[in-house]
Amino acid sequence: MGSREDRPEIVFFDLETTVPSEADKGRCVLEFGAILVCPKTLKELDSYSTFVRPANLSVVPDISRKGLTREAVNSAPTFQEIADRVYDILDGRIWAGHNIVKFDCIRIREAFAEIRRVPPEPKAIVDSLTSLNRTFRNRAGNLKLETLANHFGLGQQRHRSLEDSRLNLEVVKYCAAVLFLESNTVQPENFQMSRATNDQMDIDERPEPDDEVEEIRPVSKFPAAGTPSTPLRILSSDDGFVDPSEVLLDCISASFVPYSGGKKIQVLHRDVQLQLYCAGLRVRFGISRQFAPKLSFVVDPPPILCEVLDVCSGIAQTRHLDSGSSSQWMPTVERESEFSNYPTIRVRLRDNDATEISRREISGNLQKIQFSEFESLLVPRRTLVDAYLSLDTYDYKGFAGIRLVAKRLIIH
Structure with a gap:
């Protein structure tokens, strides 16, 4: 095995695991798949894939749409047996x-810790979800690998480790091509260099193709096993806000917490209170006093936000039923309401004008504004806002649900 210095290849890899249950909180690795890729040509150099048999076969389902069944992994090697290769x-x-x-x-x-082995360490990490969240955003609807693959006509995601690793590489290529073309589109009237000028350029002065290649830089260490992860980029001075595209749906849960002498439901993500950072929400209806004294406005949520909120609502509703309340549960995402045939969500402001409101100027600077200015700023339809939202549950006068309360708003 070579040292880190002479191992330039990029390794795209993927794991398939069990889904944790109430009885078994952990995850067992059921499949490992990886491809080695040349960093200069992006050609696949080698690959490795194997099923993995967990110590307790009862955690593996008899039937699985992924093909990861108890029968399939029964004769597979354990993780300890493949640890050297991995x-x-x-x-x-x-x-x-x-x-x-x-x-x-x-x-x-976690898998290496379970067998009391030192885990491998990366030279650097390229997380396509995090990178595309900063650059590609919602061009394909959301940033799920399956959605991106369908968007580019690359076929269905199989949810199998080796196939998904190869699919991931193809998705990255297509996304990079789109971003490259977008950023290098030049209008004819702005293209000043004539062909004659280009032809006259001395061949030694023409830039080589690799002169401007940016070096892949390492990112900070990933979280240690068993600790809640934090966003890879700082969203604000407030801690704990997560972009919807970074939410793991199967890590959403809900629990009861003490509240005003009783208890209320709190929505969690990886066992930490879930708070969402939603950039570029488009206002459909401005400030409303219908729910006075609480003010609110309606926005058009992107599909990924709808998906996250639907899961949160479903899990919180289960806890609501466990509490024995007879109140009617109200959906967080409103579909086909009296106002719209499209999904909408209502964002509420905090009591006592406590929502921090800023306006983003053309220069990019943020200017804090008074609440008295806020109402007129949000009247025009299609205004864009960045919202830092808490998910507050309520059970009041026969109705229950999740309110989206803005702790901070940035108006474009």
């Missing part, structure tokens, strides 16, 4: 994958 593939290389910082990297460390 270590050799990963250690000292650039790790790449979709959402690997918050999922696959943690699972790898």
Whole structure:
């Protein structure tokens, strides 16, 4: 095995695991798949894939749409038996994958910890979900690997480790091509260099294709096993806000917490209170006093936000039923309401004008504004806002649900 310095390959890898239950909180690795890729040509150099048999076969379902059944993994090697191969593939290389910082990297460390082995370490990490969240955004609807693959006509995601690793690489290529073309589109009237001028350029002065290649830089260490992960980018001075595209749906839960002498439901993500950062929400209806004294406005949510809120609402509703309340549960995402045939959500302001409100100027600077100015700013339809939202549950006068309360708003 070579040292880190002479292992330039990028390794795209993916894990398939069991889904934790109430009885068994952990996850067992059921499949490992990886491809080694040349960093200069992006050609696949090698690959490795295997099923993994967990110590307790009862956690593996008899039937699975992924093909990861008890029968399939029964004769597979244990993770301890493949640990040397996995270590050799990963250690000292650039790790790449979709959402690997918050999922696959943690699972790898946990798996090595269980067999009392030192885990492999990356030279650098490229998480395509995090990178595309900053650059590609919602061009394809959301940033799920399956959605992106369908958007580019690459076929269905199989949810199998080796196939998904290869699919991930193809998705990255297509997204990079789109971003490259967008950023380098020049209007004819702005293109000043004539062909004659270009032809006259001395050949030694023409830039070589690789002169401006940016070096892949390492990111900070990923969270240790068993600890809640934090966003990879600072969203604000407030801690704990998560972009909807970074929410792991199967890590959403709800629990009862003490509240005003009683208890209320709190929505959690990876056992931490879930708060959402939603950029570029488009206002459909401005400030309303219908719910006075609480003020609110209506926005058009992107599909990924709808998906996250639907899961939160469903899980919180289950806890609501457990409490024995007879109040009617109201959906967080309103569909086909009297106002619109499209999904909408209502954002409420905090009591006593406590919502911090700023306006983003053309220069990019933020200017704090008084609440008295806020109402007129949000009257025009299609105004864009960035919202830092808490998910507050309520049970009042026969109705219950989740309110989205803005702790901070930035108006474009």
